[in-house]
Amino acid sequence: MTRRRAEGAGRLTRLALLTAIALTIFMVEAQLPAAPIPGVKLGLANIVTVYAVFVLGPRDALMILCARVFLGAVFSGQMSTLWYSAAGGLLSWCVLCLLRRVLTQKQLWLSSPVAGVFHNLGQLLAAAAMLGTWAVLAYLPYLVLAGMLAGLFTGLAAQALVGRMEKLRK
Amino acid sequence: MSRNGKIVLMLLLAAAGISLAVIAMQREEIADPVARISRDGVVLKEIPLDQVGRAYSFVLEDELGSNTILVERGRIRVSQADCPDQVCVDQGWISDGTAPIVCLPHKLVIEIVGGGEAFDAAAG
Numbered sequence: 001m002t003r004r005r006a007e008g009a010g011r012l013t014r015l016a017l018l019t020a021i022a023l024t025i026f027m028v029e030a031q032l033p034a035a036p037i038p039g040v041k042l043g044l045a046n047i048v049t050v051y052a053v054f055v056l057g058p059r060d061a062l063m064i065l066c067a068r069v070f071l072g073a074v075f076s077g078q079m080s081t082l083w084y085s086a087a088g089g090l091l092s093w094c095v096l097c098l099l100r101r102v103l104t105q106k107q108l109w110l111s112s113p114v115a116g117v118f119h120n121l122g123q124l125l126a127a128a129a130m131l132g133t134w135a136v137l138a139y140l141p142y143l144v145l146a147g148m149l150a151g152l153f154t155g156l157a158a159q160a161l162v163g164r165m166e167k168l169r170k
Numbered sequence: 171m172s173r174n175g176k177i178v179l180m181l182l183l184a185a186a187g188i189s190l191a192v193i194a195m196q197r198e199e200i201a202d203p204v205a206r207i208s209r210d211g212v213v214l215k216e217i218p219l220d221q222v223g224r225a226y227s228f229v230l231e232d233e234l235g236s237n238t239i240l241v242e243r244g245r246i247r248v249s250q251a252d253c254p255d256q257v258c259v260d261q262g263w264i265s266d267g268t269a270p271i272v273c274l275p276h277k278l279v280i281e282i283v284g285g286g287e288a289f290d291a292a293a294g
Contacts, residue, residue: 034257037269078254080275102174110178117185127274132211135270135281138196141189142269148186 014056015063022048022068023075030076037139040146043116043154045072046092050115050158053096054108055165061096065089083130084123091122108162109155116151117144196267203265203282205246207239210277219244219265219282234276246280248273 026045035041045068052061069089073082092115099111120143127136171179207215207230214230225242227249237258238250245265248258251273258273270281 034255034260084274099178103178104172104175107171107175107178110175110182113182114178117182127272130274131272131277131279133208133279135206135208135279136272138267138269138281139272141192141196144185144189148182 011060015060018048018052018056019064019067019071022064023071026068026072027075030072035146037142037146040143040150042150043119044157046112046115046119046151047154047157047161049089049093050096050108050112050155051161053093053100054105054111054158055162058093058097058100062093065093084126087126088119088121088123092116092119094118105162109152109159112155112158113148113151116147116149116154118147119151120144120147193268196269198266200267200282200284202284203244204284205241205280206283207278207280209279217241217246219246230278232276237273237276237278239280246282247271248280251276 022045025048029042029044032041048068049061049065052064066089069082069085073079073085095118096111096115099114103111121140124136124140124143128134203219205215205217205219206213207217209230209232219241220243222241222243225240227238227240230237230239235252236250237248237252240247240249242263245263247263248261248271251259253273253275255275258271258278261269261271264271264280264282267282267284270279272279
C-alpha cells in the first residue's frame with residue numbers, strides 16, 4: 001500500500017477534484033430513468049466515496065461526501081432529498097470506516113456491497129422517520145438486494161480505480 | 171482470501187438469503203385485504219378491498235399537495251399526484267403485502283394489511 005500524505009494546497013486540490021468528479025457522476029446519473037422500485041439506483045458517485053475512505057482515509061472521505069451530498073441536492077433542485085442522501089451517506093461512511101480496519105486494500109470491492117446495504121437502510125430509516133410510519137420497512141428486502149448489487153458494481157469500479165491510480169504513481 | 175474477507179462475504183450472502191425469503195413471504199396473498207391510507211403517521215382511511223363494489227376514486231388534499239386514489243375490488247392505486255417525481259403514480263396497482271405505495275413529498279403511505287377478525291374488532 002503506497003500512500004502519500006498530501007498536505008495544505010495539495011490536499012485541498014485533491015479533495016476539490018474528487019468532489020467535482022463525484023458531483024459530476026451524481027448529476028449525470030440523475031438524468032438516467034428511475035428504477036421500478038423507488039429509491040433504487042446505482043449510486044455511481046459512491047465509487048469516489050469508497051476510493052476516498054480506503055486510500056485517503058475517513059476524514060477526507062467524509063468531507064468529500066458531505067460536500068457532494070449537499071451540492072448534489074442544490075444542483076438537482078430537490079432539497080427534500082437531502083436528508084435521505086445524508087442519512088444513507090453517513091451510515092455507509094461509518095460502515096466503510098469499520099471495514100477499512102478489517103479488509104485489505106485488495107478486498108476493497110467487498111466493502112462496497114455492505115456499504116450499499118447500509119446506505120439504503122439509512123435512507124429507509126430517514127423515510128420512516130419522515131413519514132412517521134414503519135410501513136416503509138416493507139421495502140427493506142428489496143433495498144438490501146438492490147444495495148448489494150449496486151454496491152458490488154461500484155466496488156469493482158473503485159477497485160479498478162485503485163489499481164489504475166497505483167500504476168499512475170509509478 | 172483472508173478470514174475477514176470470508177466473514178464479510180458470508181454476512182452478505184446471509185443478508186441476501188434472508189431478503190429473498192422475506193420477499194417470498196410478502197408475496198403470499200392476504201386474506202380480506204384492507205388498504206390503510208395514512209399521512210404523516212396518522213391513519214386517514216381503511217378500505218376493506220374485498221367489499222368494494224364499483225370502482226371509485228377520491229382526492230386526498232392538504233397543504234403539501236394532492237393525490238387522487240383509485241379503488242377497485244381487491245386493489246388500489248394512486249392515479250394522479252401533483253408531485254414532481256410521480257413515483258407513487260408509476261407504481262400502479264397494489265393488492266398484496268409486497269410493497270406499500272409511498273409518496274415521500276406528501277408523506278402519504280398506502281399499505282395493504284390483513285383484515286379478518288382483528289380488523290373487524292378494531293373497526294367496531
